[in-house]
Amino acid sequence: MEINLTNKAVFVPHVKKGYEDREQHIKAMLQKMNIPFSWILDGDIADLTPEILDKYFAGDMHKAGATASCAYKHVLAYKEIIAKNLDGALILEDDIQLDPRLFIGIFNKSLTELNSEEQEPSIVSYEDTRLRFVPKSKRVGGKVLYPGNRDRMTGAYYINKKGAELIINELEKQAMDIPVDWYNAKLLHENKLKYYWCQPTIATQGSHLGIFKSAITVKDNFLSTLKWRFKRFYKKWLYELR
Template sequence: MNRFLNNVFIIHVSKGYEDRRAHIDQHLPERGITNFEYMLEGDISDLTPEVKEKYFQHNECLPALSCAYKHILVYEKMVAEGIERALVLEDDAYLTEDAFEKLSAVEAEMSSERNFILNIEHSNRSVPVRIKNPGQLCYLASHTKRTGGYVIQLEAAKRIVDFFEHYQTSMPIDAFQTKMRDILGYNIFWMDPPVVHQGSKNGMFDSELSQRKKNRLGALTSYFRDGYQRHILTNLSSKRMRSFQKVTRY
């Protein structure tokens, strides 16, 4: 098993989302990933005044705070246990059939990299064709996408953990990762083609954060809309091109 898959953390609410846990328990072994653990700490009930005072400010969206807190707790566990690299998945993750093989190739490509977050999930954004190179899977970017699936290296985790020793945030975790890239000095990469879809985005699960309900018709609409944005608008947008041009490497 490659190093990306030695430590796999699933962001999961401990009660009320049993369908998601059943999905992960079945789906990941089907994709060749059998060594994973759930981050069950950080539920809304764990957001005590002391926790909110340490990590958060000017944000009372409890689902977003709980989600961010769980990701932060993964980083703290990495630092405490010296975990060099971890794959972080939210509990609605669907992996492509070739995810195991693709992640093995990514591990080889990224073997000399340190201090990074590598986003591996699909969204309505992708790497423009003009940026891509034959055989290359990972591309330095100025921002992340969502946080449904990514690999984080220990140095980047340390920088985030150190930040919360002195400061707080009002941002959800995906916006935080992007905002703090140039402040804390870590690298963000996009994997393209990516290997993770979020079930709360493709209609397979309800989404507590966006209030989007499970809806196959909505998923079909989203598929075509996101495909258009991913394959057409991405390659026409000068803003998207700038996301991969002259990006500072830390």
């Protein structure tokens, strides 16, 4: 099965130098799945000039650090969607682990369902990193998209053009003062952005699996990875009972 990327793209935020293990991981995984992609390399910490910080960031985000760099790379991906007049893009952080068996089929179906809805600014989250799932009692046979009431991080998500335009327009009015995943959640709670959860989840951030160290937090260790894996197993089981 081939991924449906008609007038769409796959963008992977990454750094110009360093994290070569993540680079090789993404290349190998996406090549094996026959998924074409483009890197988002601009927006490294060194690229965050005072002008960029003043334009896009405020508060604790108004400093050249890893969190602002990560957010800015996502902003650059949104700008690429608009500049290239794409319908939208799948955005994958460079430590993401996709389900090789399920991802393409579920992704294609999610876009079919999204396109059948009224076209509003929308994000579709594919990952389980925040351990948020759709309760079994709310699932409908054959359906994969469900309205989400909270964010599920930014490791693997699709954003349509209207969603990209919304975020860029909002940033023109008020700079981002929280991390990009929280910012998306803020727009959700303000009823400006539709946020869909994909069920089943088909992606996990590798830093939570223990494959990579996080580029932002320093709390990486074997015990935390083990705890997270256990919590994922438990919560998936719990949501099957709800």
